[in-house]
Amino acid sequence: MRYPIGMKKKISKHHVISGGLFFCGLILGIFLIVGQSKESRSSAYVQAINGDETVSSREYAKTIERSVVDLFTGVHRIELNVQSGDTLSALLEKAGVPYNQRQAVIASFKDTFDIRTLRPDTKRRKGDRLRLHYKDGGKEGLISLEKLEVYRSSIQRFYSERKGDGYKSWEETFDPAVKVVRREGVIGEGQSFIAVAQAQGIPYNIIDQFYDILGFDLDFERDIRAGAKFSVLYEEKYGPDGKYIGDGAFLFGEFKNSGCDLKIYRHEMADGKIAYYNAEGKGAQKALRKTPINGARVSSPFGLRRHPILGYTKKHQGVDFAASAGTPIPAAGSGRVVFEGKKGGYGNYIKIRHNGMYETAYAHLRGFKKGVHVGSTVKQGEIVGYVGSTGRSTGPHLHYEILKNGVHVNPLTVKMPSVENLDGKELVRFKRNKEKVDVQFALLEENMKKYAQNLLKD
Numbered sequence: 001m002r003y004p005i006g007m008k009k010k011i012s013k014h015h016v017i018s019g020g021l022f023f024c025g026l027i028l029g030i031f032l033i034v035g036q037s038k039e040s041r042s043s044a045y046v047q048a049i050n051g052d053e054t055v056s057s058r059e060y061a062k063t064i065e066r067s068v069v070d071l072f073t074g075v076h077r078i079e080l081n082v083q084s085g086d087t088l089s090a091l092l093e094k095a096g097v098p099y100n101q102r103q104a105v106i107a108s109f110k111d112t113f114d115i116r117t118l119r120p121d122t123k124r125r126k127g128d129r130l131r132l133h134y135k136d137g138g139k140e141g142l143i144s145l146e147k148l149e150v151y152r153s154s155i156q157r158f159y160s161e162r163k164g165d166g167y168k169s170w171e172e173t174f175d176p177a178v179k180v181v182r183r184e185g186v187i188g189e190g191q192s193f194i195a196v197a198q199a200q201g202i203p204y205n206i207i208d209q210f211y212d213i214l215g216f217d218l219d220f221e222r223d224i225r226a227g228a229k230f231s232v233l234y235e236e237k238y239g240p241d242g243k244y245i246g247d248g249a250f251l252f253g254e255f256k257n258s259g260c261d262l263k264i265y266r267h268e269m270a271d272g273k274i275a276y277y278n279a280e281g282k283g284a285q286k287a288l289r290k291t292p293i294n295g296a297r298v299s300s301p302f303g304l305r306r307h308p309i310l311g312y313t314k315k316h317q318g319v320d321f322a323a324s325a326g327t328p329i330p331a332a333g334s335g336r337v338v339f340e341g342k343k344g345g346y347g348n349y350i351k352i353r354h355n356g357m358y359e360t361a362y363a364h365l366r367g368f369k370k371g372v373h374v375g376s377t378v379k380q381g382e383i384v385g386y387v388g389s390t391g392r393s394t395g396p397h398l399h400y401e402i403l404k405n406g407v408h409v410n411p412l413t414v415k416m417p418s419v420e421n422l423d424g425k426e427l428v429r430f431k432r433n434k435e436k437v438d439v440q441f442a443l444l445e446e447n448m449k450k451y452a453q454n455l456l457k458d
């Protein structure tokens, strides 16, 4: 078996495998021949051999005859997938592995594989698969387990193999091969960024990151004009068998929208921390201010409290800051005003949407800053209104709220992805990395065009 260039075979933990893969390959080859010689079963055999068909543990009893046999060694091979509620012991029992062998296999995994982490199939992810290599056990329904493989992914497997009286286990991992890909899309009239990005084959995870990071500077619902163009550069990971495993890092994103051109670059610092920056090395992820008014004292914290006017216990959805009437209120972050006006007990209320995830709100205001209206964009620190005591309020103070995905969170404790601007040596490292990414981005243009043409053909 050969691995793509740049792929290292890495063996971790304890026992070293000696030619295990080669051994498997050999058996597979023999199985293939056997399968083809038996006409009626050949297609099932070949599928099972290729690993494309996995027998559900629930269907196991019905499909046991689908196992493949090596005529020279008498070793059968069967593959089972793991479903919710399955345990390794129960699966082995169902397969006919005798009690003492089950115990010995489980004991052998002690330091190499935590059997409680056996992963079932879910809607989103294929679970672990068990590959049993066994001989007929002689006794009715029982088998003799020669080797068990827990196939987690094409880069991670766990083995337990018969050695003398017991079993010996090891883990095998491979570094995935990484391929950098470029994709881009143009947003048409009435289309959403997410829909267009999905149509271009960009993975959810990459779309999410793009949306969250650029969302600090861009309102994806309202800022985007027809004809806006975006590009992304990200990694795809492949296993030693050449199969796609998943996406890797999101390296670069660009958004061109009616004259503005936003770029973000992933940068790994010398200490291993990863963050996104614009082309100048300024942090692309900006935190909201926990205390919009500098130095203001907290007069009432977030959480359950006895309401000063209503008298009963009620959850306080924000934090109150003591401040005299008329104190200017700066926006906690850049964003767009989505509400401005009277709102029940809140009195004069203003709400700013910062990105796809965060909003902040300010209540009991005496008034709003002139020129700030629903739809206005504001910068972090820009004045949006003035402290007052309108609505259900006992005296002048600022009631401040942060909403994360529409849910009130404690402004004083919420963790936000804030990133400092780069300087000094780190800025030099960033610029060097940025140049590489720019070159790679340009080089991948042809590649991407071919991909887009193939998409059209499908």
Ligand SMILES: [Zn+2]
Pocket (backbone or CB within 6 Å): 300, 316, 318, 319, 320, 398, 399, 400
């Ligand atoms: Zn309050």
